[in-house]
Amino acid sequence: MQALSEQELHNLAMNIVGRSLEEAGFEFMGVNSKPKKNPQFVCLKDKILHFIVVRHVPYPEDPDVFDETLMKKVKSHADKFEARTYYAGVGLSNAENRELPVYLNEAYIVDYNGLKEI
Secondary structure, X not given: OOEOOHHHHHHHHHHHHHHHHHHOOOEEEEEOOOOOOOOOEEEEEOOEEEXXXXXXEEXXXXXXXXXXXXXXXXXXXXXXXXXXXXXXXXXXXXXXXXXXXXXXXXXXXXXXXXXXXX
């Protein structure tokens, strides 16, 4: 069994958030899949720009807790564009045993509570 790398976990989190944004009617203006390059999504909805930071959060950490320093920095940047800023934390864990890594082609649990506006 092969554990997913940090980049693969990040990509999985991005896909989960991306699908929910699409379903909510967001239009993607820019997508960045590098975990340290923020924001991951720049979207347009109702003629308003949205900056969205996505983070994969390993179990047992709380996916709703974010790095306040980072988010203030992103919000400050977003404010220059009159954009709204959001954090999307996605908890991912192994479905068989939450203590084990998430493995390629194996079941996993998603803990995602939607966007948190900053």
